[in-house]
Amino acid sequence: MRFEAPETVEAAVSLMAGESGEARALAGGTDLLVQMKTGRIQPDLVVDLKRIPSMTAIIEEDGGFRLGGAVPAAEMLEHDGLTAAWPGVCEAAYLVGSTQVMGRASLAGNLCTSSPAADTVPAMVAAGAIARLVGPDGAREVAVEDVPSGVQKNSLKKGEVVESIFLPARPARSSDAYLRFIPRTEMDIAVVGCGISLSLAEDGTIADAKVALGAVAIKVQVVSDGAKAIIGAKLDDSALDALGAACSAACNPIDDKRGTVEFRTDVAAVLARRAAKIAYDRASGDAA
Amino acid sequence: MSQLQVSTTVNGDPVEFICEPDESLMDVLRDRLGLTGTKEGCGTGDCGACTITVDGRVVCSCLVLGAEAQGRDIGTVEGMAKGSELHVLQRKFLEHAALQCGICTPGILVAAEALLKDNPDPTETEVRYWLAGNLCRCTGYDKIIRAVMDAATEMRGA
């Protein structure tokens, strides 16, 4: 194995594109190094992204936030503007492992690993986050939900890296929330995760919303019917019931020791209702 | 594999070492630099026994490559005591009998020191969550938490 730590994205891309064997980008290494240690992957080239300035910066841009592809969760949580604007994305980042893991783990790594249970992915999807990919053929922007393509599979082309993830500007009275169910209080893998982002009209009706579920299918699920169920409503019980039903309907989970199909399907509805209420209360607070 | 030459800083001292490209920083610290205070529990990020700081941030050294240390500032448990004078946390761990076999202790000390630097007056809940990635098979945690809380009190008073 070779190790490289280039200082520009272009150099990283050309190293990875030029490798005839298996090349892997290294952000925080909290997935990659575990997989290397257990022998699941044996890369010929590892390219550390953390010497590249655009990969390690959090930049305010057009009213939104651009998070470099190797920014650790801990750094996100120290950014007051980011935690105020995107509390749901940040609470998802806070759930990724321990203090030590958060000191390294990035959103881009969480996304590219493409675990169906990845915590930050439903939160990013609900947020309408856009991944900026740079590869040998140049840069392209893709919706975060289009990056994972299956269990531990992603749609990145050879040599492509996530340079940054963009959380767009949002209207006044907007907020988001992420909740997951795990069998204990810390350090476990989501049985179900739910991210919801919404914006309110001046009278408190939901003007716009996006709902995403994790760990209930081979990849993150965008639940458009769930969003439709609450748009135009003030989150009354019938809207919440419709949201829950849409989320349960979107589930196609596995049965395992962490949760049965029935349990996951049911919990998806419960988490969606709770996350919607939290996001709604946060968005209303914004207006006050 | 061709070995890499790395220049870094460990506990304030400039250090140079040679390592394999896939060698963890934990193995470098223990096997090449003789800093065996950093412990290996799991090797996969779950137990926290290998906790160190890199540029001030607590991380699992089993999930850092030695090569990544180039130009960084590394802190290990060996950097906590000043000569023969123990750090307050170390003294409180002894006073409260917050260790039995001691494998988890260096990682917890390093993690707790970083917490108190950042948050000198944490609640018990904050301490417990901060240390959730540091597993202990012996003590049942209670004495560890008490030792950290007591150290925080003394450090605030000093």
Ligand SMILES: Cc1cc2nc3c(=O)[nH]c(=O)nc-3n(C[C@H](O)[C@H](O)[C@H](O)COP(=O)(O)OP(=O)(O)OC[C@H]3O[C@@H](n4cnc5c(N)ncnc54)[C@H](O)[C@@H]3O)c2cc1C
């Ligand atoms: C103890 C422990 C607990 C954990 N708990 C959780 C948890 O609760 N929830 C959760 O979701 N995850 C958890 N994880 C998994 C992991 O920490 C996350 O998935 C993390 O976000 C991965 O980010 P990273 O920066 O460390 O990625 P890395 O390990 O550096 O990379 C992961 C993968 O993505 C690729 N990659 C990384 N960055 C880029 C980029 N910019 N462009 C292209 N490809 C890239 C790598 O090549 C690799 O294949 C845990 C891991 C550990 C060890």
Ligand code: FES
């Ligand atoms: S040895 Fe590193 S976390 Fe267990």
Ligand code: FES
């Ligand atoms: S004292 Fe033995 S593991 Fe903690």
